[in-house]
Amino acid sequence: MSSKKSDNVEAIYPLSPLQEGMLYHSISDPSSAVYLEQYICHFRGPFRPECLKAAWENALQRHDVLRTLVMWKRKDKPLQVVRKTVSLPWTEIDLSDRPNADQQAEFNNLIEADRQKGFELTTAPLMRFSVVKFSDQHYGFLLSFHHLILDGWSSAMLYKEVYSDYEKILNGETVQIEKSQPYKRYISWLQAQDKEKAREFWTQQLSGLQAATQLDIYNPQPVTSSNENERFTKIEELLSPELSDNLYALSRKLNITVNSIIQAGWSILLARYTSSNDVVFGTVVSGRPVDLPGSQEMLGLFINTVPVRTQITESSPVASYIKDIHQQQLDIRDYEYSPLVDIHGWSEVPRTQNLFENLVVFEYASDEEEQGFADVAITDEDSFELTNFPLVLGVCPSKQLLFRLYYDLALYDHHAAKQLITHLQTILASFAENPDQILSDVTLLTETEMNTQIVGWNETRQSFDEQNTFVALFEAQAKRQPEKTAVIFNDEKISYQTLSAESDRFANYLSETGVEKGSLVGVCLARSSSMMVALLGILKAGCAYLPLDPDYPAERIHYILDDANVTTVVTDDESANLVQGKSFSLINLSENPAQNNEASYEPNDRAIGGDDIAYVIYTSGSTGKPKGVVVPHRSVANFIQAMAQTPGISESDTLLAVTTLSFDISVLELFLPLCFGATVDIASRETLTDGIKLSQRIEASNITIMQATPATWRLLLSSQWPGKRDLKVLCGGEALSKELADALLSNIGELWNMYGPTETTVWSLTEKISADKDILIGKPIANTSLYVLDPLHRPLPVGVPGELYIAGAGVTKGYLDRDTLTKERFIDNPFSDSHAIMYRTGDLVRYRTDGSIEYLNRLDNQVKIRGYRIELGEIESRLMEIDEIRLAVVSAFRISAEDVRLVGYYQLQDGTSLTVTVIRNHLKKVLPAYMIPQNFMEIKKIPLTPNGKVDRKKLPSPFSNVSLSNSEPPETAMEKKIAAIWQELIGIQNVGRHDNFFELGGHSLLSMQTIIRIRDETGYQLDLRTIAMEDLQTIAHLCEVHNENPDQAQDMEQKGLMNRLKQVFMKPGSRNL
């Protein structure tokens, strides 16, 4: 600093942590308007600009913060410097000769241009003024300043003081300019605080919190611009006088602040939207210490942002919950000075994530509205400030409360913002209406929303005859067109008449051999036309079929037979060996038993009703054993008839059946065509596993419909299948990716996405897919209702994830001989009398605005692999059958949309050893191939959460390439120097060359020191922007860039990398100041 400049220094002292954070953001992106505050208003009346100017000059003399600049270059730590004197940056512009319309436009341009200018932080004052004359009696005023020097409380006091001075100056009075309390006193006070006590407090407050509360609301068109002005916007809503009055009344009744009520409401909103009872958000506190004399009148930046974390007990009364929030605010006051970066570090939330993602800010209101001064009216006040949080609720207290919701269009659209404000009001109204109610009863959705979601979108009533079984539908077709081909298998074609007659005969044979009505008959058959005869025969005999996949290991087949108490099994020569040796009778179709026993062709006289069981299909069980889903005829009848409408089938269709009988979607393939006069073409087993053969099969046959899982469609496409232009494709069993959908759509006629659990009969939702739309699972089929609910079965808003519940005709009878499990999954439907039971699917979904459902994820440990439903718990149970294994966990890793891989982790009993081969061999005996994990990892000790559950997040991934990534030591001299600096500043040992600065514990404030140290000790001219680049957060890449291009900072600008930097700075880790 030159001697002249050093003469003009009144004081030098450190920055507060919040100031440092603002500095970091400002210098890392100088073009950003973050922390640039603008106050805009109009003066109407006998306004004298020179008096206002003089008043502001007084203010600058009086208050040190208005003469402050910031130095950080060539410093270990940034410092703020107070000048003794500064010039007032004052601009006056005369627009009085312009037309009125142009005047405002020019003023707006001025405001925008001023915003783009930012501030040179090394020059004081960090504020500037513009006065625009529209006429003698009308002026526009713009004040811009950097938030680093003033908070809202301070600026309100400052304006009041300036206007007072204006009046005195106007009247020719003497104005006393006494120096105000210096901001330095606050900095000294900060430095004297007990950090250890603060650490204890915040650690306890945030104990157990592992992540920020993320509001995930569907945003159809996220704005991706790096220009914050384009991305951030706000909506305002004035609460009704009634609601405002009620809230004020509630605050008086409970003897707490309105702020506490609003925060309580916001926390409930977050909890409902995220289905979580442990939420955290931020709030801005005044930060003016009670024990610092004069702090209330000091000017400067005192505010701080601190977390508010609440754990909600649904049975708590609203009133006591709000009081708890209030008490928390009081408790926080003693430690509200703590820098957020420290608070974050004391929590368990990783540094690479934010501590919170949204804020509630109670905006300061002065005791009286500043309507004017000295006969000058202040009108059209506005302000501009940009926050780096994606969602901020500003609450303006006045007679009618005003909500301002600032939001980032990259994450939220206007619909979501409006919805949030509306739901907050619903919650608050519910608070005020009955503060004695418990939290679980607080209303979230409006009446209109409830009506739409519960009733409107579930108007699916169709008058199907539930007693009209699909067997009857088939028989009707057989009478109508007896000669029509019903079934094709290889070269064999069977007419409707033949199929009907042969199935009658088989039904009679079953009856004659003593198979009673209502029995479960096992079916272990190779794919063939005889299989259709057997299935229909079993159904006509009033029995239910239980498919046993010949590809299952024998032990699994035997388990199912025992569990289901099956006494008769229909098999053939190919599969008979799988079902030998048990206490049931075998009917071998290869021996033509019905024919040999001369069973009658007369239609079987056993009546079948809607409530009779059609089939039982076993699915994977989470506790280790598979379970049977009992499906009645009425459900199948409804399903079949619904499918005939959508996606639709006609008698001219031929459907290629490719699914194994033990997968319930085979019901559509085998029976839908037969119920509507179409033809079912059964593909052989050999065809199904070979993509080329399947492709050839499709080419060779005249099929018009085919249903398969995404895995099968992928198999076809990868076998160079050219597609079929008139083919109706049904895809289901697991999630359909956009990529697969696009690949199919280009080569086929129609594509339908099908969704449904076995428990609600094959498919419950359908959606016709088109190239220009998102992939959804769609809307309910006929006579089906859907609900998207939170864990307490409360409906969730549109766009918010929740669990899907299905009610209606498709809901089956539950699990065979598993009453407890049935009661857990099939529960009372609180929303409908006619659909009294609903099934909880375990699928995480959300509503779109038109009532369509979007599938998101699973809520539990069930996964789908190649369409097969797998309960990880079943595999784990099987693993723990091995004596040497003490504990086992199976995780699913999603490599891509259709590629999920299972990994089995095991912890051995002490003193034992085991090879993976032994494990695989054991599993091969008891599980189907698709359930056997590909990879196994022995873990010394499987990690547990504090609750004693397996902590799956801490299980190592077998798919990480450890040897090439982290922990490789620094190699070159430069790398070693930088590593040493990082070690010292972050306070850790052994920094690897590929370790990420932020993941090691570095944060934004440390990065500044790091840059300075690297620059001083290595000569590497780093720019702060450098270390923020995602690629440059490791030592290895940092040095690579340096070696390739020492002037990389300049290059970065030229290459347009600044935009990317802005995205990095908007990322977690860099916001917590």
Place this chain on the structure above:
Amino acid sequence: MNPYYFSSSETPLYGVYHSPAQMGANEKAILLCPPVGQDYIRTHRAMKFLADQLSAGSCHVFRFDYFGTGDSSGDMQDADITVWQNNIREAATELIDNSGITEIDILAVRFGAALAASVDISVKRFFMWDPVFDGRQYVEEIEKLHTDMLHDNDRFSTQQTHDKNDGHVELLGYMYSNNLIDAIRNTCPENMTLTARQYYLVDSADSGSDQLMRHSILNGINKLETINGDMPASWSELQNLEIAYLPFRLINQVKEVILQG
């Protein structure tokens, strides 16, 4: 990288599975069959390096130790060729199970190539790295190396004698049973039982005097490609006995071929 034991619990084999960093389409799987004896020590680092390089791409890799070698169970003196052939089959199954890829590649080094070639297995590609096909010549080489080593004044201050136990012989620090030595000596896989769609010969500059035998065998193979490279040291020179074989350039060439295929 996931090290674990496979095969039976009575005779566990040590294996290391490397999962690919780039998963999705175009995944490959390759089994690395090591050499035996001192060659194993010399090539261990190269094999690991190659495995790391391949799995940094889209390749599943499985490395393992034969029974009686490395970290696998058993003693070398109890090993025989049949057991080692079975080990290769089991390791191949492990790789298929881990990767889900049914058609794998095999890369086998020195005598490992002879072993792999004698296994009745079908693979997509077979990489033979300086393969030893003339067992007799191979045994003579290591016997000579052993004798020269014992007489090397730079290694021993006094000359050492060749240690022979009943039924076993020590060669370069490894105990071979007489049966194993005889079996190795008799190795001459003129009719390979391994079949592959594509064969590769990874041929370093000086790969011993096996060339004639190799030439005649490989001439019978359709679809053979050669990857040449410079070798830093010969396999049969005494002064290179303790030098790790780490030809980076050649390894990178091989890596490129494997990943692109």
